[in-house]
Amino acid sequence: MLLRLPGLADRFPEHRALVERRLAARPARPTGGGPELRAVLGELTAQDTEAVVTAVDPAPGAGTDAPGRAVITPAVGLSPRIMHVIAVPAAMAGKDDGPWGLASCHRDALAAADGIGVHSVAFPMLGSSLPVGEAARIAVRTLAATPTSVELVRLVTPDAAAYAALTAALYGPARFGRD
Template structure:
């Protein structure tokens, strides 16, 4: 079975999907950008589960490139899959860490039984990953993934990100 890829410009917190992927920071305790929006809209249940994860399995935080799931709280999704993208570096190639975010998010989605997943442009905000390169890595990784997810919806916040990701879909 092949996974269909769609590209939409919009707000990831409004996506009615099985799982929304959060571009989290390693603390799992909320932040800016996508992370802040998901925590604000999803409500305190997400933060409570993130705190429990910190207390049990991730005392030092979620490592870059890994993923873990929580409830989606008040979001129109069942789960939030949190993944920590790498900070872009001009002196070190961290592309495999960025690709790992997408692979691990889909692996967790498969464990949950999620069939529809909304993905943001991981690491392209405050982590400064160039959006064209991030789009290439994300789309190639998702296309190559061995997953039971039926639809991956890339949800891009602005015109520039949407254009970069949609160009990869051609």
Template sequence: MPTTSHPRVEVVLGDLTEQDTAAIVTAANESLLGGGGVDGAVHRAAGPRLAQAGGALAPCEPGDAVATPAFDLCPPVRHVIHTVGPLWEGGGYGETEVLASCYRRCLAEADRLGAESLAFPAIATGAYGFPAELAARIAVETLTGTPTAVTLIRLVAFDAPTRALLAALLGDLPGDLLGDLLGGSR
């Protein structure tokens, strides 16, 4: 399978379950049975067979990723890649390495599946408490620095501050506008 170190990375504000990509990533828990936040939204959109398929593959350890069919998600989405982010415990327990592993393992799963386009949420920044700015930096650095056959990576932000943060890290948003959107602090 051919690989490239430079997939196109874009940032959008929107609903992960409505992306026009071959696969989407969900920020799962170890049981892969569904949860809250983005994982709950993915499970609702994909239907009950997603939990059945995920449960058959569980447990999924933090930093790892596994794939299932997309079931009731609208085409072209054919696969859901489930990854378990780290619970933020202050940064001294390898959380940054685990989060980077989530992104690398998702790319490896996409490559294994032949998925040329992949949409990601902000992994571990919700209930798992990972600081948004650090998580965004890890996402951008890992995704732009990991060889993959994926040609399009879409970072799907749930809110405007996350979108601004990701766009600034990709060089698509002036830093002063980022500061305004984040309330003057970075």
């Protein structure tokens, strides 16, 4: 598999572009009834989706009341609807409820999307207080296993390391049982 050759994309930039085009054309197909999942290296607000998820501060009055809960607000000046979630606060990192809180964010955002009838959602990398690989695995595992009417989820990040972690979580050997 081309992605397992470290350094090849660095030595041949045209090869990197080819790999990224092929990955974009080959979405992850979850087996648990979840949506089609895609990793995107780019800006969240530039996505052509019906809804965008954003992380908010857990301070009182910030828009939602508890970690893992999603609240929908109008997207003033933007075409998608906005769903605000409190991702894993830094104080919870490393505790037993940290990963659970991150999974809950993804599940509740999908439930909120179902509630307003949208079929495509863009998520940022949530859970910045967790290691990026762990946050990516939790996001992919949770989204793939959550029954929903949402057909497409884009996991969007402007960060190359987070994109690599998302790509590994989506297309890695453990995800699809490849050698």
